[in-house]
Amino acid sequence: MATNExxxxxxxxxxxxxxxxxxxxxxxxxxxxxxxxxxxxEMWSHLAKAWGSGVISYGGxxxxxxxxxxxxxxxxxxxxxxxxxxxxxxxxxxxxxxxENVDLEVKAVAGATDYVIGIQYDPLREGKPLELxxxxxxxxxxxxxxYIPIWEGxxxxxxxxSSVNWQTARSRISPTTTVSRERFLPDPRHSGLMWGxxxxxxxxxxxxxxxxxxxxxxxxxxxxIGFSGWSTVDYGSxxxxxxxxxxxxxxxxxxRRYLRGRWAIANNSNFTAPSSQGYLLWTLDPDDRPPSxxxxxxxxxxLADPKWGVVNISSTTGEVRFHPAQNTSWVDIxxxxxxVE
Numbered sequence: 001m002a003t004n005e006x007x008x009x010x011x012x013x014x015x016x017x018x019x020x021x022x023x024x025x026x027x028x029x030x031x032x033x034x035x036x037x038x039x040x041x042e043m044w045s046h047l048a049k050a051w052g053s054g055v056i057s058y059g060g061x062x063x064x065x066x067x068x069x070x071x072x073x074x075x076x077x078x079x080x081x082x083x084x085x086x087x088x089x090x091x092x093x094x095x096x097x098x099x100e101n102v103d104l105e106v107k108a109v110a111g112a113t114d115y116v117i118g119i120q121y122d123p124l125r126e127g128k129p130l131e132l133x134x135x136x137x138x139x140x141x142x143x144x145x146x147y148i149p150i151w152e153g154x155x156x157x158x159x160x161x162s163s164v165n166w167q168t169a170r171s172r173i174s175p176t177t178t179v180s181r182e183r184f185l186p187d188p189r190h191s192g193l194m195w196g197x198x199x200x201x202x203x204x205x206x207x208x209x210x211x212x213x214x215x216x217x218x219x220x221x222x223x224x225i226g227f228s229g230w231s232t233v234d235y236g237s238x239x240x241x242x243x244x245x246x247x248x249x250x251x252x253x254x255x256r257r258y259l260r261g262r263w264a265i266a267n268n269s270n271f272t273a274p275s276s277q278g279y280l281l282w283t284l285d286p287d288d289r290p291p292s293x294x295x296x297x298x299x300x301x302x303l304a305d306p307k308w309g310v311v312n313i314s315s316t317t318g319e320v321r322f323h324p325a326q327n328t329s330w331v332d333i334x335x336x337x338x339x340v341e
Contacts, residue, residue, distance in 0.1 A: 003192065008095055041123045042144070048093020054148060054173040056088040057195040059212060059220045063087045063098075063132075063150045063170065065117065070160040077102045077117065077132060089130070090173060091148050092121045096130040104134045106164070109155050115164070117151040172196045174209075182206065188220040195220060227253040230260070239263045239281065242330040250288065255341045257288050259320070264330040271300070271309070271324040271331060278312065278321035281333075289318040290338045298336075300328035311336065 032047075033039055039047070055062050060081030067076035079098040080086050087098040096119050106115055114137040119130055123144045139147050148171065153164040174196035179185060180203045186193055188210055197210040199222065208222040230249040241247055241262065248261035263281055265271065271279055294313040301307040307328035312321050313336075322331050 041129075045092040045123070051090060051093065052173045052175075053091045053146075054089065054171040055150065056090065057170075057172045058085045058192075059195045060085045062089075063117075065151055065166060067103075068162045070162050072105070073107055073161050074103045074105050075161065077104060089119050089148055091119055091130055092123075092146055094121065094129045096132070098132070102132055104132070106134055106155065106161055108157075108161075110157055112154055112156045114152065114154050116147070116149045116169070117166075118147050118149040118169075121146040174198055176200070178202055182208070185222045188222070193220075198225075227251065230258075233261075233282070235263070235266075238266055240266045245332055246335075248282070250284075252288070255339050257290075257338055257340055259333060259336040262330055262332045263322070268329075270327045270329050271322065273309070273324040273326050275323055278323040280319055281311075281322050281331075282320035284313070284318035284320065286318065288340065289313075290315050290340060294336075294338050296333070296336050298322070298331060298333045300324075300331040307331075313338070 032043060062081065062085070064078045064081050064087075065075050066078065069075065077098070078087065078101050089096045104117065106117075116135045116137060116139065117133075118135065119132055120135065121130055121144075123129060125131065135147065139145075149169040151166045152169045153166040155161070155164050172195060175194060176198045177186070177193070178200045180201065182201050182204050185199055185201070185208060193210055195210055195212075199208045199210075200206070201208070206224060207226045209225045210220050211223045213219050213221045230251045232247050232249045235241060235248055242264035245262035246260045248263070249259075251258040259282070263279075265279075290313055292315050294315075296311045297308060298311050299306050299308050307324070307326040309322055309324035309326070309328070309331060311333050312323060313319070314321075320333075322333075324331070
């Protein structure tokens with residue numbers, strides 16, 4: 001996996017072949033580079049797209065902002081985060097690195113203005129194709145300009161700069177690697193891997209991504225992605241596990257959610273039919289709720305004398321309610337699946 005230094009060396013080695021003005025070969029198709037032949041900026045950018053574009057992150061907060069000055073309408077973009085990790089990015093095959101903090105002006109406005117703090121690629125800017133700056137939406141894409149948005153915020157008239165709520169918009173380059181087993185995942189403490197690196201363990205057939213250990217940051221660790229596995233959920237004081245079947249649990253796989261479990265009432269009474277309000281089995285978190293109501297027919301009691309009912313999942317409250325059609329001492333919702341989008 002190429003480091004920042006290796007990428008820069010590649011750029012230097014090919015720099016002599018890249019010229020600002022050059023007529024590429026004509027015809028319905030052509031290939032390049034050819035030994036001793038130059039390339040235009042457009043040809044170089046096309047070739048370098050295979051490297052990807054985005055912020056290079058080793059954890060922390062590359063291009064962190066702060067030091068907001070309401071008098072001068074400026075803020076500071078820092079060259080490194082609090083742990084000394086640098087701010088760097090790649091766009092259209094060109095590398096951007098910060099060696100000093102940069103102060104940027106975010107002007108006061110007469111009307112609500114959507115600001116973007118990010119890196120701009122301008123193929124006509126000689127000697128400095130990438131530059132950190134403040135831009136407004138819609139972004140100017142004339143003459144081949146491209147961007148890596150890093151922060152976005154809306155400034156309104158008659159407001160101070162510190163009132164702007166900046167949202168992180170940085171896209172990070174996410175390389176891939178592979179090992180045979182989970183136990184061989186590279187140690188992020190000394191591997192030099194970027195934040196977001198994805199690793200596939202081809203013997204275990206499992207995907208992992210290098211992420212922060214906690215939402216607050218800290219050391220980077222490998223997190224399993226894709227199917228999350230089953231996470232058990234407490235029954236609370238109203239219900240209990242009946243002692244057989246699946247325990248109350250949820251699993252996540254992208255936009256899919258899976259619920260399973262068996263319920264009995266804690267005081268050993270029956271689920272009684274009819275029940276207009278139903279029995280509240282679960283209240284799902286907002287990220288686990290379907291976009292519209294979901295209903296499933298479910299069963300209870302035993303196979304010799306099965307009982308049944310309906311489970312209803314509310315898209316607005318996230319309530320999972322069981323409506324028994326017959327009295328039953330316990331209910332099994334099976335493995336209930338739905339999409340959250």
